[in-house]
Amino acid sequence: MALKQAIAPLVDLVYPPRCPLCGDAIAAQDGLCVPCWSTLEIPEPDPQRPDIVAATLYTDTARKLVLSLKHGRKIALATMMARQMAGRLGALEGNWLAVPVPLHPVRLWQRGFNQSALMARELCKRSGARLCVDGLKRTRQTPSLGGLGKAARAEVLEGAIAANPRRKAELQGASVLLVDDVLTSGATTNACITALRSAGARHIRIVCFSRVVEH
Template sequence: MANPPRHDGIAAATLYNDTSRRLVLALKHGNRISLAPMMAGLIAPRVHFIGPDWVIVPVPLHRWRLWKRGYNQAAELGRELSRRTGARLAVDALVRRKRTPSLGGLGQKARKRVLTGAITANGRCQALKGARVVLVDDVLTSGATSDACVSALKRAGAEKVVVACFARVIDELLDGR
């Protein structure tokens, strides 16, 4: 209550578990772009409310990571969601200015520290002023990346930002509680 989220909701296709982890890693690091339509198809019912008046914004990769990987998995999911919903895709709306290390294995505070100042809105992208935005990513872990993106989107004038992801980590489930 003391620190409410800046986003306007989270829509996840599934929980993060062994099966969803394998799919996420295959898409992200295994060059299995062909998984994006199926994964986006599972996200789409969770964001049934979006349509042509919404803007889909993928979580950005730093240019060096994009160059190395050859694609942005969040953009691939966003492309498929755009095709299914009619919402406008704005792959250039956010920019990851700072090269950050992989966030895997870092705690929430460390992730937030690493992401400070890393993500900004692209000043040339006019699609964000007053827009209703769906921020797309493959997995939502601590929320540090999505928080940085939502903050940048809201500073750029987005009216509403809903986070959509394929898999969501729920710490209580991982801890066995």
């Protein structure tokens, strides 16, 4: 961390900080300009799902950030996004594990990183949770869920996510932060929760950068 802070001015000199959405000059490498920042929408707490912590609603701005991270390979955005997630999460009591939603090994190889794992790592730095990066695994590769209804998504994901046998001792009785970039229909999240509960997780909270709200 000290080295990172020491070379930050040099990095800023060579690569002046720019807003990842509009390209305007900004003060730090991991932020947004004020106009873009103002377009992010913060969700109200959901009394029906108090275990869900979302930093933003899935607006056009949030979508661009997520896609810039996942497909634009702007992995520095994970720091900013996790910072917002940590702010919404608040202080944690007791010991927590941060478990990212997993990618299938083929998808991970193609992309080069798991964006949820990057967020989970940064979230741990700010929340005091302990990272369990491989707590869950994909048992088979599934097709894209885009365009599918809620029931179809659940069917595709049935049995596709399981607890990692090597981590079952850690998951047994654990309090878990399930970390994802976007919560849409909840099919992937529910599959992860089922797997975590089967491994004996005691408490599960969902922490995501952005949440799709159905109207």
